[in-house]
Amino acid sequence: MIEMHDASVYGKVAVLLGGDSAEREVSLASGRAVLSALLEAGIDAHPFDPAERSIHELLSDNFERAFIILHGRGGEDGVMQGALEQLDIPYTGTGVLGSALAMDKVLSKLVWSARDLPTADYRVLDKQTFNANECAQILEDLGGSVMVKPSHEGSSIGMAKANNAEQLARAVEDAFSYDDNVLVEAYINGPEYTVAILNGQALPSIRMTSPNVFYDYEAKYQTNTTQYFCPSGLPMAQEQQLARLALTAFEALSGKGWGRVDVMRDNNGNFFLLESNTVPGMTEKSLVPKAAKQAGISFTQLVINILNETLENQK
Structure with a gap:
């Protein structure tokens, strides 16, 4: 149930948007949408871009709470959350630990594996020790087809699919331009789903299809060829199974408030966790x-x- 308080109870709200991560443009779009909604509700909300202003101005300008809509590093990784706690300013979403865990794809994998939650086989490559001669063996170990992902990027930035050793070496080197740690994950051939989470409840799942090789940055933000199915078409029992998995995965990473969990389903009907997002997109094309x-x-x-x-955090 949505509880709308008198607008004055929120005080002056900073919508933290933009930032200096690789997802800056998406964050600006999300932030503008959130700001417009807050203003429509009569709330005293203002845009605040940490790439252009010192966060100490949150205090000098008498902001009483912060709506974090910063995607990627500096906003979704626990850094801004920690700063706001030091400033004693209540903020939306997941805290410091959960933000850091979810932003790190490698640590997310380790936590989920420790909890016996389903996730694809993987290898972690370090920029300092990577040897391209290992690519053929990595491919063989992971089934011959893989996804390459920078550990700390979102919006599919730096991601690529590889089917042979040469492709893998190129994809890994490209991913290293974004991150010192790269995740190489066994490719799952099947539909991709996402489950939005709001205050401990799973919202209806969404199934995405794209003519692209995978659901990449272009498919998410720059094309009209991506199709979204909500409801996703899963039978009720599988929809409930997916909802439970997403909630468990989100909570395992100390997720709080709102977020999104991305999942693949293989040809045998098995779900595999991809990642958890603690500050998902809020643009007109966004999934939540x-x-x-x-x-x-x-x-x-x-x-x-x-x-x-x-408001709850103040009680």
């Missing part, structure tokens, strides 16, 4: 608003629901 709409929650209601957590 689509899931919320299917659940009967408008975009403005969704934004207010997320902001309400900052």
